[in-house]
Amino acid sequence: MESRSIRLAVIPGDGIGTEVVTEGLKVLQAVGPKFDITEYDLGADRYARTGEVLPDSVLQELRGYDAILLGAVGDPRKVPPGLLERDLLLRIRFDFDHYVNLRPVKLLPGVATPLADTPPENIDIVVVREGTESLYAGTGGAMRKGTPHEVATQESINTAYGVERVVRYAFAKAQSRPRKKLTLVHKTNVLTFAGDLWQRTFDRVAEEYPEVTTDYVHIDAATMFFVNQPERFDVIVTDNLFGDIITDLGAAVAGGIGLAASGNINPEGAAPSMFEPVHGSAPDIAGQSKADPTATILSVAMLLDHVGLTAEAARVEQAVADDIVERLSHAAARTTREIGDDIAARVSGGA
Amino acid sequence: MESRSIRLAVIPGDGIGTEVVTEGLKVLQAVGPKFDITEYDLGADRYARTGEVLPDSVLQELRGYDAILLGAVGDPRKVPPGLLERDLLLRIRFDFDHYVNLRPVKLLPGVATPLADTPPENIDIVVVREGTESLYAGTGGAMRKGTPHEVATQESINTAYGVERVVRYAFAKAQSRPRKKLTLVHKTNVLTFAGDLWQRTFDRVAEEYPEVTTDYVHIDAATMFFVNQPERFDVIVTDNLFGDIITDLGAAVAGGIGLAASGNINPEGAAPSMFEPVHGSAPDIAGQSKADPTATILSVAMLLDHVGLTAEAARVEQAVADDIVERLSHAAARTTREIGDDIAARVSGGA
Ligand SMILES: CC(C)[C@H](C(=O)O)[C@@H](O)C(=O)O
Ligand SMILES: CC(C)[C@H](C(=O)O)[C@@H](O)C(=O)O
Numbered sequence: 001m002e003s004r005s006i007r008l009a010v011i012p013g014d015g016i017g018t019e020v021v022t023e024g025l026k027v028l029q030a031v032g033p034k035f036d037i038t039e040y041d042l043g044a045d046r047y048a049r050t051g052e053v054l055p056d057s058v059l060q061e062l063r064g065y066d067a068i069l070l071g072a073v074g075d076p077r078k079v080p081p082g083l084l085e086r087d088l089l090l091r092i093r094f095d096f097d098h099y100v101n102l103r104p105v106k107l108l109p110g111v112a113t114p115l116a117d118t119p120p121e122n123i124d125i126v127v128v129r130e131g132t133e134s135l136y137a138g139t140g141g142a143m144r145k146g147t148p149h150e151v152a153t154q155e156s157i158n159t160a161y162g163v164e165r166v167v168r169y170a171f172a173k174a175q176s177r178p179r180k181k182l183t184l185v186h187k188t189n190v191l192t193f194a195g196d197l198w199q200r201t202f203d204r205v206a207e208e209y210p211e212v213t214t215d216y217v218h219i220d221a222a223t224m225f226f227v228n229q230p231e232r233f234d235v236i237v238t239d240n241l242f243g244d245i246i247t248d249l250g251a252a253v254a255g256g257i258g259l260a261a262s263g264n265i266n267p268e269g270a271a272p273s274m275f276e277p278v279h280g281s282a283p284d285i286a287g288q289s290k291a292d293p294t295a296t297i298l299s300v301a302m303l304l305d306h307v308g309l310t311a312e313a314a315r316v317e318q319a320v321a322d323d324i325v326e327r328l329s330h331a332a333a334r335t336t337r338e339i340g341d342d343i344a345a346r347v348s349g350g351a
Numbered sequence: 352m353e354s355r356s357i358r359l360a361v362i363p364g365d366g367i368g369t370e371v372v373t374e375g376l377k378v379l380q381a382v383g384p385k386f387d388i389t390e391y392d393l394g395a396d397r398y399a400r401t402g403e404v405l406p407d408s409v410l411q412e413l414r415g416y417d418a419i420l421l422g423a424v425g426d427p428r429k430v431p432p433g434l435l436e437r438d439l440l441l442r443i444r445f446d447f448d449h450y451v452n453l454r455p456v457k458l459l460p461g462v463a464t465p466l467a468d469t470p471p472e473n474i475d476i477v478v479v480r481e482g483t484e485s486l487y488a489g490t491g492g493a494m495r496k497g498t499p500h501e502v503a504t505q506e507s508i509n510t511a512y513g514v515e516r517v518v519r520y521a522f523a524k525a526q527s528r529p530r531k532k533l534t535l536v537h538k539t540n541v542l543t544f545a546g547d548l549w550q551r552t553f554d555r556v557a558e559e560y561p562e563v564t565t566d567y568v569h570i571d572a573a574t575m576f577f578v579n580q581p582e583r584f585d586v587i588v589t590d591n592l593f594g595d596i597i598t599d600l601g602a603a604v605a606g607g608i609g610l611a612a613s614g615n616i617n618p619e620g621a622a623p624s625m626f627e628p629v630h631g632s633a634p635d636i637a638g639q640s641k642a643d644p645t646a647t648i649l650s651v652a653m654l655l656d657h658v659g660l661t662a663e664a665a666r667v668e669q670a671v672a673d674d675i676v677e678r679l680s681h682a683a684a685r686t687t688r689e690i691g692d693d694i695a696a697r698v699s700g701g702a
Contacts, residue, residue: 082540090541114579116467135507140544150511152548156486160501187592189433190441193491197503220599227578227603228465241538245596248571252578 006307007036009065009272013043014084015281016291016336017071023293023340024069024300027319030347031304031312038065042088044075044281053087059095067303068092068274071296072281086138093131096271098264099162100169101129101243102302103278105250108259110325115227115253122231123254126177128170129243131264133162134194136240158194158239163201169267170237171209181234182206183215185222185242198239222246226253251278258292261299263306273306275299289335294320297343319346357658358387360416360623364394365435366632367642367687368422374644374691375420375651378670381698382655382663389416393439395426395632404438410446418654419443419625422647423632437489444482447622449615450513451520452480452594453653454629456601459610461676466578466604473582474605477528479521480594482615484513485545487591509545509590514552520618521588522560532585533557534566536573536593549590573597577604602629609643612650614657624657626650640686645671648694670697 010025012018028035040058047053062068070092073084092098107113107123115123133156140154174182184202188195199216206214217225217232219242225232226249238246251260260278277295285291297320305313323343334342361376363369379386391409398404413419421443424435443449458464458474466474484507491505525533535553539546550567557565568576570593576583577600589597602611611629628646636642648671656664674694685693 082543085540086543114466116465136541138541138543140507140542142544142548144511146551148511148515150548152509152544154507154509154542154545156491156505156507158503158505160495160499164499187595189436190487190489190592190595191491191505192433192437192489193493193503194505197493197501200497220595223574223596223600224603224608227600228607241541244538244541244571245574249574249578249600252575256579257575
């Protein structure tokens, strides 16, 4: 493919976010194609300094990029808990209509899983998490707040439009994989209105994909299968909240949050997609060079794939896989930078 | 304690529900104290035969008992999915104000956990799940149903009254255990109104329990800790939906759904409490004598404890623990009845 300049906005954020993004960018440079990178100073420090989270003008600017790479945001010493998550992270996801939150749960050879007797090939799941609806809508309220008669509500809003597009994406994804299996995860027996919409939509779209095997599992049972029968799953499609829960569990069974990548995707490209590690800013280990940048580097691979640089994405993935196999031979734990250097060297062909 | 007759309503239900309840009652008889047992024919068969799920008169009658033992309900061939769960199971939980759903997650010595390198003492958690509020309220609706413009909502309703009473129960429970640690599990960064009510209530009640160490963990992170740091938890208090999810995961890590007991408790005794295995009716293995009745037998132990027969409860628990240690020496898998017989024999002192 012809080399063209890709405009990338980078939000390193807080805590280990900045550390892992440095390594992600190092690997991106090693890939070769020219990226035009602009860093955005957003997160706890900016909030502490200016009171600003995500000015409208910045959001507008971000819209002009081909993609966004985000580290992690949040620092309890500088900003109230949840504020940056909502007003920055979720705001971008919502505003840029990232209705597909794509989260691979794949155990790479050489990685230790907390599950006993589980070979890598048994954990190879892609979770297609809806990214813009359900309880994440943010609607709800509190009345008689602070009194013994307080009532606090949260509303889960689900639309045919929102459910169908993510279900379609998931069927296409399942169709493209060798096993061609798609599992809907929800809680239809309790969330009857939302569950019914999901189930009906799922069944209807399924008719267009006769080659895809379909299945339904309640979210509670799904968490159980993640630890005792992960091979049961190929592609999973699920709602925003259930997807949030199951992908953290997935990160744990696939070797830990240090390896879990994600993409917040607008498949039509109406706005830039955003790639980020599943982990947070981890203020407790920030500044100690302890963070594993692999999750960010794998997010960079997803980003490359998304912008059409599939061969380059594969090279990064291969470099990570090779690096992980070699981890076992490292006497001491490597620093964040050392891991980034090693993977970047492999990508450039130097290792 | 003086022997008095305890009035017990039993709802065997469907599928393996009837099989495991038979064994649970066998163990109950072996305990000694006289129980006055009345069986209620409720579940899929009754629905198929009469169209009735839980007649008001039956609900009224159930109110008169000291406790209820339930097997499991549901059979997809005879009743629409979710109907019995809602109109029978959840209806009893709500009508009898079972605001504490008590679910121990304890790895017994001799039981295989899917987690590698996890000694039994690392998994000893009590989940105090709220049982009457949040998304289980059942409120919500659908408009423009079946059209491309459908909107389906679910409402999570949380009250100061409902949250405080279960939080108080959880603090008292934590205070009574050696570690005295209580973790609130929620998703306060997204479910801001409900989360705020839970967090404020938790913090306020905590002041009355200076000896209890407190902690907060998001539900997504909690699922991760369940598999890679279960020793992090002692007592957990959480909302109805998060408790549903985490206790299924808990059952899996503590050796499987065949061992997971639960109590739907009305602590004040204003209505009878109901004890049931966490598992469902499992139509796929019904009638094959394959179901493990241990979860029901442990639920019977919880029931005994609840009605004040603490020594008897301990005897049943010990019998189960002994039976499990011996499992390893059984050449072939035992049938449902054989397991029940073995545990009952131990309880009567015959083993
Ligand atoms: C930080 C938080 C709002 C976010 C979410 O709940 O989506 C995170 O847990 C994630 O999974 O990306
Ligand atoms: C059957 C279902 C309604 C129920 C629940 O969601 O509470 C079950 O999963 C449980 O945990 O007891």
